[in-house]
Amino acid sequence: MDSKEKILVLYDTYYPEVNDYFKSWLAEFKLNIQSAVRRIPGPEKEFIFSSDLVEHLEEIPEIQAKEYDYYLILIHEEISRTTNLKGQFEQLLTYLKGLPEHIQKRKTTLIFLREIPLDQEILQVYVEKIVKFYSESGFDLYNQTELINSSSREYWDKILSILDIISYRIDHLFAKREIRTNPAIIFLGRTTPDLESQRELLSNELAKLGIEVLPEPKFDNINYPDNKSLVDVLEYSDLIIQLIGGSSGSTKGNSKKTDLELEYDTITQYLSGEIKRSIGLKKSTSRVIWLPDSIDIKDNHQEEFIVRIKKQLGYSGLETELITGSFEQLKAYISNSLKTRVLHKSDQVQKDYRNHLYLIHEHSTYQKALDLAFQLRTNPIHIVLTHDLYLEKNFIRSHLEALQTCDAVLIYYGLNNVYWYESMVKDIMKVNWSERKKPFRFKGMVYDDDVPLYITKYEEFLYLRVSELLSKEFFNGHLKKIVG
Numbered sequence: 001m002d003s004k005e006k007i008l009v010l011y012d013t014y015y016p017e018v019n020d021y022f023k024s025w026l027a028e029f030k031l032n033i034q035s036a037v038r039r040i041p042g043p044e045k046e047f048i049f050s051s052d053l054v055e056h057l058e059e060i061p062e063i064q065a066k067e068y069d070y071y072l073i074l075i076h077e078e079i080s081r082t083t084n085l086k087g088q089f090e091q092l093l094t095y096l097k098g099l100p101e102h103i104q105k106r107k108t109t110l111i112f113l114r115e116i117p118l119d120q121e122i123l124q125v126y127v128e129k130i131v132k133f134y135s136e137s138g139f140d141l142y143n144q145t146e147l148i149n150s151s152s153r154e155y156w157d158k159i160l161s162i163l164d165i166i167s168y169r170i171d172h173l174f175a176k177r178e179i180r181t182n183p184a185i186i187f188l189g190r191t192t193p194d195l196e197s198q199r200e201l202l203s204n205e206l207a208k209l210g211i212e213v214l215p216e217p218k219f220d221n222i223n224y225p226d227n228k229s230l231v232d233v234l235e236y237s238d239l240i241i242q243l244i245g246g247s248s249g250s251t252k253g254n255s256k257k258t259d260l261e262l263e264y265d266t267i268t269q270y271l272s273g274e275i276k277r278s279i280g281l282k283k284s285t286s287r288v289i290w291l292p293d294s295i296d297i298k299d300n301h302q303e304e305f306i307v308r309i310k311k312q313l314g315y316s317g318l319e320t321e322l323i324t325g326s327f328e329q330l331k332a333y334i335s336n337s338l339k340t341r342v343l344h345k346s347d348q349v350q351k352d353y354r355n356h357l358y359l360i361h362e363h364s365t366y367q368k369a370l371d372l373a374f375q376l377r378t379n380p381i382h383i384v385l386t387h388d389l390y391l392e393k394n395f396i397r398s399h400l401e402a403l404q405t406c407d408a409v410l411i412y413y414g415l416n417n418v419y420w421y422e423s424m425v426k427d428i429m430k431v432n433w434s435e436r437k438k439p440f441r442f443k444g445m446v447y448d449d450d451v452p453l454y455i456t457k458y459e460e461f462l463y464l465r466v467s468e469l470l471s472k473e474f475f476n477g478h479l480k481k482i483v484g
Helices: 022-039 083-096 101-107 153-169 195-210 228-236 259-272 298-310 327-352 363-377 386-389 395-404 418-436 472-478
Strands: 006-009 045-049 070-075 110-112 131-134 183-191 211-213 238-241 288-291 321-322 354-360 380-386 409-412 443-447 460-466
Touching: 006 083, 070 083, 083 195, 101 110, 101 259, 131 153, 183 195, 183 259, 183 409, 195 211, 195 327, 228 259, 228 363, 238 259, 238 327, 288 327, 298 395, 321 327, 354 363, 354 395, 354 460, 363 386, 363 409, 380 386, 380 443, 386 395, 395 418, 409 418, 418 443
Parallel strands: 006 045, 006 070, 070 110, 110 131, 183 211, 183 238, 238 288, 288 321, 354 380, 354 409, 409 443, 443 460
Antiparallel strands: none
């Protein structure tokens, strides 16, 4: 399986030929974004630009949208006014319209290169982020917007913003994952062709409730039958849902069993204890199998499979429930099951995420930060260092999750890097305002000597020497607040 993530960058391929400034800007943008993405941990990412798809730049590239994991659309003009980009966009739009809204959001970012009113066509695409690569300050009658170039710090902020979105949104289908604070995680298995519409409807409804639904759309890349990655995901799931209809699904290779059967067998072996749990989580997982009351069995193979499911119910484990009613009855069962698990997981989250301090540091100051953490750990608190997150496949995602779930956060300032400091403060403020259910117990910066004069001090942050941080006064005034 190709683990490389492919990102398509759409733009009017002919525009650089008639605009020399944009041509040089685009060439630099290509180099910079490809260089920056190589520094981010995680699966390798490949950028494919519109011009890579054509021999002559005046041609409209043929977009095979389903081959890509993500789309960046560079917009320099209203789409309806540029035949080239409009032709590409219409191909992409045809593909996206067939996907659920929440998946469209995960796959698409618009990048505006100048101030442009949204076309009606763009409004048909659900996007979660729009990045503006032009200066929004000031107004010039003859040059209304100015394209930001690489000499500006703002340019690099926007590059990092794009990579942040891509890194956060593109997940490997069955990448090992940290336990999240989501109320519940549901594995929604394959289904038969006659129940695909019900599966999509159920997936959409669960997503709207804030439930994390696995797997992600790259469903055809699963290797059967002995799939360790499938077991990894099952281990993180609270509820497994399988929809069984009346027609046989597809098969792979020389297997006589359909993909759905192979997945069913793996799940059954996992729940019965035949397959060893690979991650080692002590977690109870339920499964519900739905056989519609109006099922119309189309072939003997599927009939034999359904008979086998009914016979294996006892072997499948006490956690397996068979629903043979309507679609509404299935949804009612899922709803009741989720209510129970949400209460259980809320209690578990409070226990698991208590007394957490996130200590942010630059890579080269790891040893000093480690020494500081060692001294702080004499208190009953759990400390996560930035270095710990570098070991994860996706550093940016892990960094944001640490900010969302920790009780307090400290920046260790040791290299006189004011840009890095400002960037970290911005991350903390953004998460505190919009992504946390509870505010931080405290936010602060710690340093070896005096606070540099050029550092901007923020009212909501504490500024402390290392000696002050380790003092009894600080423990009584701040650390004690996060000790349960």
